[in-house]
Amino acid sequence: MNVIEANALGKRYGSTWALRECTLAIPDGHVAALVGPNGAGKTTLLNLAVGLTDPTAGTVAVLGGTRAGSAAALDGIAFVAQDAPLYKNLSVVDMLHLTCNLNRHFDQRYAEARLGELAIPLKRKAGKLSGGQQAQLALTLALARRPRLLVLDEPMAMLDPLARHDFMAGVMTAMAEEGVSVVLSSHVLAELERVADYLIVLSGGSVQMAGEVDDLLARHRVLTGPAAEADRFAERLGVVHAWRGEAQAHLLIRTNGSTDPVPPGWETHPVSLEELTLAYLREPGARGAARPARGRDAELSEVTK
């Protein structure tokens, strides 16, 4: 099942296309990270997926073919928007009650227990909580709805490193315990390495690269060698991006496995998610090789084999 499936999806604001010809399928059971520069269309894509806005072109379906924004989609998806909007003048307990009244399912006990663990006072006004506590409250409200998909738009933007860590730990726990799929957008590449196992690089309103993180990392590596020889290899190998120094050059290349011959005098080493993402972001024209999205069933059978 694909939690988000976009087909030639486009959204235009006035004369500007925020998202254009976007085709992607995010399989369930992942923490999928949506990365890209400012204005790449991350928020637009997420707004389309949660039904806050309607597409100008193409289609977007969620939770295995459900129309985005339909009653079933709203019921199964919890969304935490950028800056975690809450009613500032309502107390924490009122926010719980509010969310409980607006949804078919709401696990009040879970929400209270989670807030208790986080030492967030129930009587305090939401507006008086710290930024980290507000983000945690918004996450708690979302998780207590028992969603099948959790969508987070820039959840870490406003948080300090400690709060970021705590927030993502909360997301990962929910992922492990509840089996909820997660799609998040973020600028913070370093944090993603730890949490994301599916990556979508969005650039200029369309998908540049998408795939499972392990798979993407296995299909790329970095070659380090004399800068003078860099150009010679750049033509022969599938170079995505080259970092050239005085003496040495680093080439990020696409490979078909570890069997590719390494030229003499060059060293090869695996690529990190941050390096990989940065390389693609610096080369907006490069298109990543993405394997066809696989469903959870295929993955399960692989694991249990």
Add this chain to the structure above:
Amino acid sequence: MTALSTLTVPARPEEDASLRPVPWRRMAWVIWRQHRIALGGVAVALGALAVYVWIVGLQLHHAYVAATTCNPASSTCADLITNFNFMNHVLVGGYTLQLVPPLIGAFVGAAVLARELETGTFRYAWTQGFGRWRWTLAKLVALAVVVTAAAGAISVLFSWYYQPYLATGHQSLALSEESPFSSALFDLRGVAFAAWTLVAFAIGGLAGMLIRRVVPAIVATLAAYAGLALVAANLLREHYLTPLLTSNVNVPGSAWIFSQWWTKGGKFAFSGWRDAPHGLVQLCASVPVGPLGKPSQGTLAQCFAQHGYTQLTSYQPASRFWPFQWIEGGWLLALSMLLIAVTVWVVRRRAA
């Protein structure tokens, strides 16, 4: 890890195929919790206004009883009548109270959607399971009913307050008298006051959705309301029913008179006293002179009539007050429902 964890997913509530929506009644608590401060403010403001109107109303009613029951021959009676007539200024002939509907409508109605859009909380509210168009409809309808009911209640008090001015048959005492159609009074009484409050709220709701910011939406609501109220009072209202035509010279003071003119032999002769032909005025110059040294209209009219002229008056009789109220209330209700429907449609169509 992620794949294995799926094997131990706790039992999720059964997804029934029909997916019954979240019940409407759940919005009751939501609306109360989110708008209780605004509604409380309206209640306090209307409560204070009601106490004030009640106090000055008691004085007015006492003055009226004193003025109508005194012995016309006594010297104090003239003072009592003057006393009553001057009380008219307390609520400035009704125009102050005309501000109540647009203020309620703008402050409650414009905030409903504009505040959510301005603070970004619509991204929370409209992604909950309740659904955004149902959320909008529930809020607008419930709040509309509450503010309309409150306005209807206070307009009963206004009706009582203005009663002495509308009691006919005291012209001989020279007491102030108002037509129930007077532009200051018509929409303070009956169903019109509640209907105008409703339409102000509905304008506010739509303005809030289109403008997306609270203060500009309030300003736009007040402007749109003022325009609508002026058009209704000055252009629309007189056409609700075809005016009556009478040749009776003594049209009651409670009637809403549009025009008067004279005919002779079934043909238009002249419109006002001043346009009367010179010869006719000369003929009637000898009629008895009234208290102010001029011939009074009644005797002039008799003289004109003797020379074959007939005065015609087109007017709306006071007895049409309630039909006019229902007509105005009806189209305002229809307009309000249309505005609310358009607002819900806009929310449904384009959110972010």
